[in-house]
Amino acid sequence: MGRALAFVGAPVTAADPALGGRRATRVVPHTQLRRVLPACLRPRPGVAQRPTTAAPSRTCRRSSVPRASVAAGNGTVGVPPPPTDGDAAAPAGTSPVRLLALVRQVWRLARPFWGGSERRVAWVWSAITVFLAFATTAYAVLLSFTQRMFWNALSSRDAVKFAKLLKFYAAAVIIGPIVIVTYEWAKARMALLWRRFLTERALNAYTRSLAYYNLEREGVVTNVDQRIAEDVRTFTDRAVNLLCIVVVSALDLVTFSVILCRIYPPLYAALLAYAAIGTSVTLILGSRLVRLREGQLTAEADARFSLLRLKDNVESVAFYGGEATERQELMRRFSSVFANAARLVSWERNVAYVTRGYKYVVQILPSMVVAPVFFKGNMEMGAISQTYFAFNHVLADLSIVVSELSSLAEFAAGARRLGVLTDALDREGHFSEDAVPSLAPAATKQEPIDVDATAAPGVIEQRVLNTTADPVIRLSNVSITTPGARPRPLVRSVSLPVRAGSRLLIMGDSGVGKSSLLRTIAGLWTAGSGTIERPAGSEVLFLPQRPYMTLGSLRENAAYPATPASEANPGGVTDEAILAALSAVNLGSLTERAGGLGARGERLAGVLSLGEQQRLAFARVVLSGRRVVCLDESTSALDVENETRMYELLVAAGVTVVSVGNRPTLFRHHDTVLRLEGGGGWSVEEASVAARRALANLTGDA
Numbered sequence: 196m197g198r199a200l201a202f203v204g205a206p207v208t209a210a211d212p213a214l215g216g217r218r219a220t221r222v223v224p225h226t227q228l229r230r231v232l233p234a235c236l237r238p239r240p241g242v243a244q245r246p247t248t249a250a251p252s253r254t255c256r257r258s259s260v261p262r263a264s265v266a267a268g269n270g271t272v273g274v275p276p277p278p279t280d281g282d283a284a285a286p287a288g289t290s291p292v293r294l295l296a297l298v299r300q301v302w303r304l305a306r307p308f309w310g311g312s313e314r315r316v317a318w319v320w321s322a323i324t325v326f327l328a329f330a331t332t333a334y335a336v337l338l339s340f341t342q343r344m345f346w347n348a349l350s351s352r353d354a355v356k357f358a359k360l361l362k363f364y365a366a367a368v369i370i371g372p373i374v375i376v377t378y379e380w381a382k383a384r385m386a387l388l389w390r391r392f393l394t395e396r397a398l399n400a401y402t403r404s405l406a407y408y409n410l411e412r413e414g415v416v417t418n419v420d421q422r423i424a425e426d427v428r429t430f431t432d433r434a435v436n437l438l439c440i441v442v443v444s445a446l447d448l449v450t451f452s453v454i455l456c457r458i459y460p461p462l463y464a465a466l467l468a469y470a471a472i473g474t475s476v477t478l479i480l481g482s483r484l485v486r487l488r489e490g491q492l493t494a495e496a497d498a499r500f501s502l503l504r505l506k507d508n509v510e511s512v513a514f515y516g517g518e519a520t521e522r523q524e525l526m527r528r529f530s531s532v533f534a535n536a537a538r539l540v541s542w543e544r545n546v547a548y549v550t551r552g553y554k555y556v557v558q559i560l561p562s563m564v565v566a567p568v569f570f571k572g573n574m575e576m577g578a579i580s581q582t583y584f585a586f587n588h589v590l591a592d593l594s595i596v597v598s599e600l601s602s603l604a605e606f607a608a609g610a611r612r613l614g615v616l617t618d619a620l621d622r623e624g625h626f627s628e629d630a631v632p633s634l635a636p637a638a639t640k641q642e643p644i645d646v647d648a649t650a651a652p653g654v655i656e657q658r659v660l661n662t663t664a665d666p667v668i669r670l671s672n673v674s675i676t677t678p679g680a681r682p683r684p685l686v687r688s689v690s691l692p693v694r695a696g697s698r699l700l701i702m703g704d705s706g707v708g709k710s711s712l713l714r715t716i717a718g719l720w721t722a723g724s725g726t727i728e729r730p731a732g733s734e735v736l737f738l739p740q741r742p743y744m745t746l747g748s749l750r751e752n753a754a755y756p757a758t759p760a761s762e763a764n765p766g767g768v769t770d771e772a773i774l775a776a777l778s779a780v781n782l783g784s785l786t787e788r789a790g791g792l793g794a795r796g797e798r799l800a801g802v803l804s805l806g807e808q809q810r811l812a813f814a815r816v817v818l819s820g821r822r823v824v825c826l827d828e829s830t831s832a833l834d835v836e837n838e839t840r841m842y843e844l845l846v847a848a849g850v851t852v853v854s855v856g857n858r859p860t861l862f863r864h865h866d867t868v869l870r871l872e873g874g875g876g877w878s879v880e881e882a883s884v885a886a887r888r889a890l891a892n893l894t895g896d897a
C-alpha cells in the first residue's frame with residue numbers, strides 16, 4: 196500500500212526539452228526517489244531549460260516587452276490597436292479566417308528565406324535543427340526504457356543488473372546535456388539567420404524608393420523602428436521555437452503513443468479526450484491574449500517615442516518651460532501602457548488558471564487507472580514508471596496550444612505587426628523582391644528622357660534630363676496639390692525653365708506652397724499634374740529647411756550624403772577636401788573646437804548653432820560637386836555677410852540654384868523670382884525688378 200501511495204507524488208513543473216521544451220507537470224514518485232537514486236531520476240532524461248534564448252520563459256517574455264525600441268508613435272495607444280494603423284485591418288484571434296490570415300502572413304515572412312537567395316543556408320540549418328530535435332526525442336525514448344529496466348532491477352533486487360544499468364545511465368546523462376544544448380544553440384542560430392535576413396530585407400525596402408519618407412508621411416504604419424528592430428526578433432525566435440516544438444512533439448507523440456497504448460490503451464483514450472477539451476478552451480481564451488499583447492507592443496512603442504521626442508527637443512521645451520505639458524503627455528502614454536498591462540496580466544492569470552489546472556488535475560488520472568492493475572499483480576513496477584513517463588510525454592505533446600499559449604500569442608502578434616509592415620514596404624519598397632539582398636547602396640541610374648511617357652492621372656510626371664541639358668530644370672504646366680485624402684491646390688499650371696548656371700528664387704507668403712514646390716521638384720511629392728524635367732537625383736542636392744546632422748563623425752557629416760575616403764573607399768571625400776570646404780564656409784575653426792574631424796555627430800548637433808549647421812550644409816554642397824542645388828530657406832539663420840559668402844561660393848562654382856526664401860537680402864543673389872500668390876496663382880519677374888518693387892513697398896513709394 197505504501198508503495199502505491201508513493202505513486203501519487205507532488206506535481207513538479209519544469210521546462211522539459213525532452214517534451215519539446217514545454218513546461219510539463221509530471222508526477223514523481225518522490226518517496227522512492229528520496230530512498231533510491233534521487234540524482235538519477237530527478238533531472239529528467241533529456242531535460243534542460245529549453246526556453247533560453249529562442250524561447251524565453253514566461254517571465255522573460257514578459258520582461259521582453261519593455262525592451263521595445265524607440266518607436267514612431269501616432270499618439271494612439273491601447274487595445275485594440277488604433278484604426279489609423281494598418282494593424283486594425285488585420286484580423287486577430289482564432290476563427291478560421293483569422294487563422295488563415297495568420298498562416299498567410301507567416302508564409303510571406305518565411306518564403307523569401309527558405310525560397311530565395313539564402314535558401315541553401317536556410318535549409319542546411321533547418322536540417323541540422325530538425326535532426327537535433329529528433330535526437331532529443333530519441334534520447335528521451337532511450338531513457339524511458341532505461342528507467343523501466345532500472346526500476347525492474349531494483350524491485351527484483353538484482354544487484355548485478357542494477358550495476359550494469361547504472362553505467363549505462365551515467366553515460367546517458369553525460370551525452371544528454373550535450374545533445375540538448377547543441378539543439379538549443381542550433382535553434383538560436385537559425386532564428387538569428389532568419390532575423391538577419393528579414394531585417395536586411397526590411398531595411399533595404401525601407402531605405403529605397405523613398406519608402407521611409409512615404410511611410411512616415413502617410414502614417415499608414417506606426418512604430419516602424421520597433422517592427423524592424425524588435426518584432427522581427429520576437430517573431431523569428433518564436434517561430435523557430437514553435438516549429439521545433441511541433442516537429443519534436445509530432446515524433447514524440449507517435450513514439451510515446453505506441454508505448455502508452457501497448458502498456459494500457461484506456462489510459463491513452465482518456466488522455467486524448469482530455470487534451471482535446473483543454474486545447475479548445477485555451478484557444479478561446481488565447482484570442483484575447485493575442486490582441487492584448489499586440490496592444491502592449493504598440494503602447495510601449497508610443498511611450499518610448501514620447502520620451503525620445505522630449506530628449507530631441509530639450510532646448511525648445513526648456514525655453515518654453517513646457518515641462519508640465521510634457522509630463523502630462525508622458526503620463527498619458529505610460530498610463531496607456533499600464534492600463535493595457537493590467538488587462539494583460541489579468542487575462543494571463545485567467546489563462547493560467549485554466550492551463551495550470553489542466554496540467555495538475557490530469558496527474559491523478561494515471562494513478563487512478565494503473566494502480567488497480569498493479570495491485571492485482573498484472574503490471575510490473577518498471578512498467579508503471581514507464582507509464583508515467585509516456586503519459587506525461589503524450590500529455591505534453593497533445594497540449595502544445597495549452598502550454599505554449601503565451602508564446603503563440605507573441606508569435607501571432609509579431610506576425611500581424613510584421614505583416615502590416617511588409618505589406619506597406621511591398622507597396623513602397625519591394626520587400627518581397629529577391630533581387631535586393633544586400634545593404635549596399637543602389638547605384639543611381641541615368642535614365643533617358645521618355646518623351647512619350649504619360650503620368651498616371653493625379654500624378655506629376657517626372658522626367659530625367661541628362662547633365663548637359665539646358666534648361667537643367669523645366670516645369671511644364673505643373674499643378675500641385677497637398678497629399679492625402681483631401682488634396683488642396685497650392686500651385687496651378689506653372690511653366691518655367693531654369694537655365695544652366697541661373698539662380699531662381701521662389702517667394703511667397705508663409706504656407707503658400709514654396710517648400711511644396713521644391714518637394715515636388717525633388718520628386719518627394721507627386722500629387723498634381725504636369726511634367727517636371729530635371730537631372731537625376733545624384734546630380735542635384737536639396738538642402739532642407741532644417742539642416743540634418745547624422746550620427747556619424749564631423750568628417751562623415753561634412754561629406755554627407757557621400758562618404759569619407761578610407762582604405763575600403765579610396766574614391767571617397769578626403770580630409771584635405773573637407774578641411775578646405777569647412778574653411779570656405781567660414782567654419783575653419785570648427786575642427787579644432789569639435790575635437791577633430793572624428794568628433795561624433797550626436798554631440799555636434801547639440802553644440803553647433805543653427806547658422807553653423809547651415810554653413811556645414813553648404814560645405815556639403817561644395818564637396819558634393821553637384822551642378823544643381825535647391826535650397827529651402829537654407830540661409831535663414833545666417834548673417835548677411837555669411838549669406839553672401841555662401842551664395843558667392845555657388846556663383847563661383849557655376850552651380851544652378853533654386854532657392855526658397857522671403858529675405859530681401861536674397862534678391863541680389865538671384866536673377867529670377869517666381870512669386871507664389873496663393874490659391875494657385877503665380878508670377879515670374881527679374882530679381883532686380885522684384886527687389887525694386889519690394890523696396891518701394893517698404894518705403895511706401897509704390
Ligand SMILES: Nc1ncnc2c1ncn2[C@@H]1O[C@H](COP(=O)(O)OP(=O)(O)OP(=O)(O)O)[C@@H](O)[C@H]1O
Nearest residue numbers: 412677678679685704705706707708709710711712
Ligand atoms: N504632408 C502634408 N500633407 C498635407 N498638407 C501639407 C503637408 N505638408 C504641408 N502641407 C500643407 O501645404 C501647405 C504649403 O506648405 P509649404 O511647406 O509648402 O509652405 P511654405 O510656403 O513653404 O511655408 P513657409 O514659408 O511657412 O515654410 C501648408 O498649408 C501646409 O500645411
